[in-house]
Amino acid sequence: MTTKRQLISAALVLVGGLAAMNLTVAALTRNSVPRRVMRHARESQEATVVALGNSLVASGFRESVFDSATDLRAPRGAVNLGLGASTPVEQLLLLRYALAQGMRPQLAIYGFFDFQLTEPGKVSIGDMIGNRAMDYYIEPSYGRRFYSLSAHDAVEFRALQAFPMFADRGAIWAKVEILRRTMGQQGLPAERSNQFGRAADFTLLEAKDEQEFRQKCEDSLSQPLSPAVRELLRVASEAGLAIAMVEMPMRQAHRRTFYDNIGWQEYVAHVRKLLAAYPVTFVDASHWILDDAEFDDPLHLGEKGAEEFSRRLGGELRTEMATVPALRVTSHPGESGTP
């Protein structure tokens, strides 16, 4: 007959094994994308320009091209801290992290698209995987203030944040997903993909149809700037940064389907009005890239498109580097600089 002691010893071995697994996951994910961005911030302490945003910025902003356009020289040039699949909360945490590492930039470039500036931070614990795992290890109690987690999720967050197996599970699962995609591709025509995933998948991030997008524009007219965006602007201001809010380039096909309507214009006007309370420069770069072939997928700029965008942004922001920040709306379609 088996004994309690034997069962307990098996359980202890399991607990030990779980501890070892946590250490293994921590080791395997030490080079995850958020950690690489953090390392980039640590290694760029002399940078004078910091770019923040999601994958549109990560793929669309070229440091060296921007530096050339603004006569900057490394290491005092620009640093791209764009992080794919991130939200303003993670972007705020990265800015604070960079400042805490001793970076003293003069200008923060914040690239955004769609309703990013006004989306409320309602998430569940299931959303906080992948690159958003950084919420578990960069100032978790600070970052959590900006998420409205349910009571159940808040308890889970607090209990599990210290375990790499939980926090970095997305990075491990991504490897399995890549295996699945490789298996699934066998016997079928090759799909286009880039560093972020399958190109066709990014259409899933678009609105279902024009109607849905128009409704979203209307609903967002009553939304204030999200708490994370407001805090990011406050932190940047306090650190003496000039701030440029950049509406990122979009494909012309995308623009024609969704954005060439009064609802979107009203929303953009609403955002500008909200930003007027802050010392920011607003840059409308949404129409800067006219050739859709310069996009790698429905959302992200390819190599050439990124260079063109970075060069033009450098040109637009040259003067911001040396002046006191003031609210100026630049680059309306039809004004100078627009083809």
Add this chain to the structure above:
Amino acid sequence: MTGMFRIPYLQRVMEYLAGEIDAPPEGFPVALTNFQFWGLWWCILVGVIYIFSGQSSKFIYIDF
């Protein structure tokens, strides 16, 4: 031919490891029936579950 006769044994081994039968098949190493082994086996199963349990997550971005 010998392999075919081994299949029933392998089946019993898998059933024992999966918790389906209580007693190990004859010829099963006694050292692998102690509870430390079961703790290790549980670790392996938990590890497998952990690695593969994210497949219901909808991945759009895969750059982690």
Add this chain to the structure above:
Amino acid sequence: MIFNTWDYYVLFLVPAALCFRLARASVRPWIIAFSGCLFFLYFSLTQLGGAIGAACLLIFLWESFISRFYKPASWICWVGVVQTILFLVVFKYRNFLSGLIWPVPQQNPLYWRNAFLPLGISFFTFEFLHYAWDRYRNKTETGNVGEYMAFILFFPTMVAGPIKRYQDFLPKLRAIPEDWVLDAQRGFTRVLAGLAKKFAIADLLTAYTNHLNIADIAQAHRAILPLWLLAYGIKIYVDFSAYSDIAVGSARLFGIKVPENFDWPYFQTNITDFWRHWHISLSSWLLDYVFIPLGGSRVRVPRIYANLLVTMFISGLWHGAGLNFIVWGVLHGLMLAVHRWWRHRPGAVPSAQFLPRAFSWLVTFVAVNLAWAFFCMDIHTALFYFRRLIVG
């Protein structure tokens, strides 16, 4: 989708099993019944049907009440049988059956727009039917209401079986489990093994099986098509047997051994043995409550074949409310009939030689896997699949 949630283990399995172990014998059935009610309400509200789905708990309560009046050879047992079949027809087959007459939903006066299935309906109805019929034939005792409620509300087996028999369950419910340490070790191992199988094999194979649709079949290279169907055959076995592992392992934590559902079905060398090793609780249910009442094998040969076809027709229909499931079931009925004829032809002696047995195994394996095409795809898509596979 319930067995792979934390809520199942943390909110239900562990607390209920612990309470069951610690409670005195008279209270134990009520612990199962109570936890089963909570389980049904919780997962109905969160996953299936919402408040209306949760209200279907009343079906269990009504069944617990009416079952108290089942007596040997009583007409009330027939009421139980008929009402259970009505539950199935209304929830599971209403849209399918009415759709046979009015194919367009908008023109179907009986179409139920927000149709949902109460949690575990395919399984608990078969347990209701078994109990009513066996009480009618005096093949099982009544037990008390708590024991019967424990039987029908035993949540480890509520969602995906195995389909239990009351006369097997009752002694185990009443017994005082002796070796809780061994039960805990075996049960925990079984649950973990089931989860590992489900995630690492079944879910991974969906990378192939998700392509079993018209668009992907049309553009795929022909050589990959058999792999996709084979992947489905493996996936469905691993998926379902994994659920059974978790159910059996969960029950073991209570100290209750429920019947096994799979016994290496893909290793069998003929279709009859396949069905003795695949979803054992369902095939034995169909044997006892469909095939044998129809006459089984004790009638003339043509009638035996008809009985096989009818039984497998019902099996197909039980698996899903769709013509493709019926086709799948009938195909298996035909295979069983053919095998029966082959086995009983004059001078037939089963071979013990390796090559004939290997060949038998191969034929069985291939036939079963080809039939899965009708299980996982609608008829039109399945036929298109075979056309592409054979003709190109």
